[in-house]
Amino acid sequence: MDKVFLKNLKPLLDAIAEQMELYVPKKLGDYYSFSRYKPADSAEPVFNNIRVSSPAKEFLFPMREMAAVYGGKAETPDIKPFAVFGLKNCDLRGIKILDCVFKEEEFLDPSYVARRDNMFIISSDCFDPAETCFCNMVGGQPFAEEGFDLNLSKVKGGFIVEAGSEKGQKFVKDNMRIFTDLPADAESERDQIRKKSRTRLDEINAEYLLDNPINEIVEGCYDSPLFEEEAGVCVECQGCTRVCPTCHCFYLYDTKQKDYFGKMKMWDSCMRCDYAAVAGGENPRKILGDRSRHRLMHKFVYFLERYGIEMCVGCGRCVEGCAGGSEVRQLLKKLNEELKDKKHTKVTK
């Protein structure tokens, strides 16, 4: 891996913005959101210590788009290269999960693939995890080792810049003027910072330590009344599925325009009551508790069986965004206790 040093963000972002549209974090109260980068702004750009509140899927799988035009020749939209700065490892893992679905060989999703191929990813280490973060519980870590074009690690006096792809390497090579050599102690400082973030995550989630893999816990407690109980606070706003970086259910519907017919693709949510209802009116998941169980089963069991990875990256957005105050870690912990009791009863029987 090629590593170089960068003193200030602005020259890097300016250089990227010269080549393509660039989206950067913007501070909004306690949170971050993405906005278009304007090189003319004289202020030093914002470096986000933690993930942005909106999920990265918005760049690849827009909330609503024209998926097909009837009689149209090409299905692929004309996407120009674009870059996103400020993604964290949880975001990159989320993208990897979406790739499993939309880049599945047999049926590629043309607009996803077009966006994905044109996306330049500049990630950065997360060094201030929030109370809602739990990537460490689902096999994650607060810094990326793959899945980026460039990754930034903030250290004293600047950033270590690492290229993680051919595109990234080419960018570094073409823009050597903005980088300097790595200071001698920068990498060991980075390792210290990374270790500290990990320790911080362990502290945050100490009370949620589980005794079994999450898929075994959720599957083993399939009949638990806890799903219905926990769903008691749910107001069915579907916010959890909107902010989730891996939720990818969508709805297709037809539109009639002046001179053509189109098929629209729009985000949907498995928490919606009629989500699974069939033509005759039957609904396999009428009850809210069944829907919230289905959501967890999909995340931790079905997806794992299908694609070999869990569909949760532990970003904590669903916890942060829940209008009813539901907390997935608490539910998992309760299920964990229930499974332990179950196993215990089995043994003593």
Next chain:
Amino acid sequence: MFNSRTYIPRATIIQDIEDLTYDTRLFRLKFKGLGDCDNSSESDYEPGQFVQVSVLGMGEAPISICSSPKDKGFFELCVRNTGGVTGAMQKLEKGDEIGVRGPYGNNFAIEKATGRDCAFIAGGIGLAPLRSVIKYVTAKRADYGKLAILYGARTKEDIVFADELSQWAQIESVEVHLTIDEPQEAWTGRTGVVTTLIGEISDMSEGKCFVCGPPIMIHFTIKELLDAGWTEENIIMTLERHMKCGVGKCGHCYIGDKYVCTDGPVFTYSQINALEVEV
């Protein structure tokens, strides 16, 4: 595949429409222009597969193909009016254009039935997807053992493919048994639900049984078949779920860890049992 694109429907022209009952029509479709794909080759779809049909500007509905892959140059869909898209299809006329995506889903794996007896049990419009297999196996009659078709409809007015049922009955060692739910004037045949016919095939329990119909009919049919000695692996059925994309992405038709659209819609009863779900 009729269609190499994921979301763009292929244009088809309605070549013929036959009113099978007061609410069910048979559409014969032909592709508009040949383009990059055509259905002139036999392998374009398999019995059991479905298509997403678009009434332009209105929406899509998943419909099983009910013709046989051996029918060349066209394919047929049997559509019952349940409102929405299927309701709009009742107003279509010969020469009108509709969109089609697919064919999607697995198939009845009919090759596994080679050399064996095959029973087909259908309720109502459930005969439509089975018609595709029945036409297929009767066209290759010598490859299979005894064939039996058990069909139940609500009333005699609800019977679909009546002419074909009597044609099939003429074929050597093909049995056809019909029933309607309640006695009716001018009906001399049997009455009662379709499960009352299962006694007719008691000597075929080593063979394959294909079941298609409304959930309640499937539920009781399976019970009877198991009691009559059929194994779970030999009971083959289709599942209905809300399918949107048809290509295993949109999440609507998830049932356990299976997508009905790509892993199904055809499942053996042993597979469904393992999913621990309601049919």
